[in-house]
Amino acid sequence: MTGSTEDLRLENVTKRFGDFVAVDALDLTVPQGSFFALLGPSGCGKTTTLRMVAGLEEPTAGRVLIGDEDITNLRPYRRPVNTVFQSYALFPHLTIFENIAFGLRRRRVKDFKQKTLEMLNLIQLEQYATRKPDQLSGGQQQRVALGRALINEPGVLLLDEPLGALDLKLRRQMQVELKRIQTEIGITFVHVTHDQEEAMTMADTIAVMNHGVVEQMGAPGELYENPSTTFVANFLGQSNLIMGSVIDSTGQTVVVDCHGQKVGVHAGRSHTAAGKGWLGVRPEKIFASPAGSEDYFDSNVLTGGRITDVGFFGVSTQYLVAMPWGQEVVVFEQNTGQRAPFKNGDEVDLAWSRGHAYLLDADQDAQAGMTTPEDAE
């Protein structure tokens, strides 16, 4: 445990609904003042986890602590925790002013008027103080929900998909805004989302959840560059996963045989010791070159590829490359204009630096965590 006194800690927290295990023996420490994201597909248990911290669900087992105080059995209104609800849950019969002042008035804070006006100012809605929530736009309602929670200066602010109802452009704006506010006031934010991009842009630490457990936790860059499971590799960004078998795992570099071609993976990025494994590499890390045209000294190379599809995206081009063993590998190339793009049927070699690949346990489903565009929303 870290030394900070107000960390949010979940110890062995489990939640069952009948036979369904929503959250399974979860251990989590959220350092005080950090922006923490719980990321996962719907039904992975992230919202249930959040509701247990808020006190809206009771854990079947385990403890929830803030600092040294055990809050597992405290009623929601006794917890130093506030929530920004997914649907905002603004009080429709109260004005914006009264919505924001609600928490302060319940705690009989004397200068609630002054504080509410300051909060209205912070969220830039002073002129809407006397309106009712349904007279505001989605983005404005979102800011009211945020202000209504923040004004109580909670130890931990919980955000349940707070940007889900906003359109893309507004969502990007609010991401920047939320991050700015969090940095300014230094309150711990626990942000639940299924949007990996949102989690990566905002959070200091991401816990990727799946089926009620945390698959992997770390800084966004760390998770992206060195995923430890196929689920994380696919859910965060895109991965090419190629079946291979470990030949030598004794040195700094683990040597893997991929369909007859040898490649190396740094030992620290190898998450399986022996036998078969999924060799993973991100599409933008791969450099494609005309077959036999380059000598790669210290890189991994897979030869025998043939371009089967060219997708032009403006800033980049996406190639699908059919490998001799039948798999199609995705390659992104930035459109620097240094060379002419490949055409369908071109023979290519694929190369990447040893520090960029990762090796995952072969027992896992290579499709795990893949999202279709419909799922993404």
Added chain:
Amino acid sequence: MTHGLGAPAAPEMSPAPVVDGETARRRGWGWLLLLPGMLWLFVFFLYPTIQLFFTSLYDPSGSFEQGYSMTWHFANYVDAVRDTWNLFARSFTYAGIATVVCLAMGYPLAYAIAFKAGRWKNVMLILVIAPFFTSFLLRTLAWRTILSDNGPVTSFLQTIAVLPDDGRLLATPVAVIAGLIYNFLPFMTLPLYASLDKVDPRLIEAAGDLYSGPFTGFRKVTLPLSMPGVVSGTLLCFIPACGDYINAELLGTPKQYMVGNRIQSAFLTEHNYPLASSLSIILMLVVVAMVIVYVRRSGAEDLV
């Protein structure tokens, strides 16, 4: 369209809304659909009300045999108030007590159905409505048996010494008010249920998250959001209870008679149509006035 004197209409302001054939046809349909309802209201509400008003001004010395003549006899109203003000007072008191008790009983019931009943919700709603399958008259007659001097309720209350040994329930105000409560409880419960069911449980969670204990959360969120139901429930209970005469007739004695009983006997027994009409008009006006004050004070004008 009207324009200022001498001001030639600016072209962009002048055109009357262009009604193309399609729109006009749709509007025509709208009116056509309203027609049956309007006709109904005119024939069965507006015309009889006007007729009632005229009847209330007939010469009071008229009779069924001699006929009635219109003499614009406004003194009928003075006589009616002078002779029956105590009946009015009793009606409003009984109806008021019944409404308050209905609210006190109906609110928890509606709350339980809306939030706690789970899969029993529909069954409970049907149970609330079930009494309507039997006639109003029969149900009230049944209460005569329930409250009778040798009945279980009276005996029980005598045993626990709430009632003296010769005390009775039937033929007392308690019986009449109990009958009113029983008969009008569904009219309170259903609108309350309808508006409580619309309250988003997440708002109650949000109130809890914002430092409201269960009671404060109820007072600040659930109750205000259910006010439309409270207002319509009390109106649906109070208004018909004011004019009710069956309960007083079957469960009470002339000492418990309400204004409805007087109107009934004036109309049907004495054939004193001017008196009966003026009593009806007074009852109607007083109730309308009370409703207006009530709705204004509850701040629910836009909710009813």
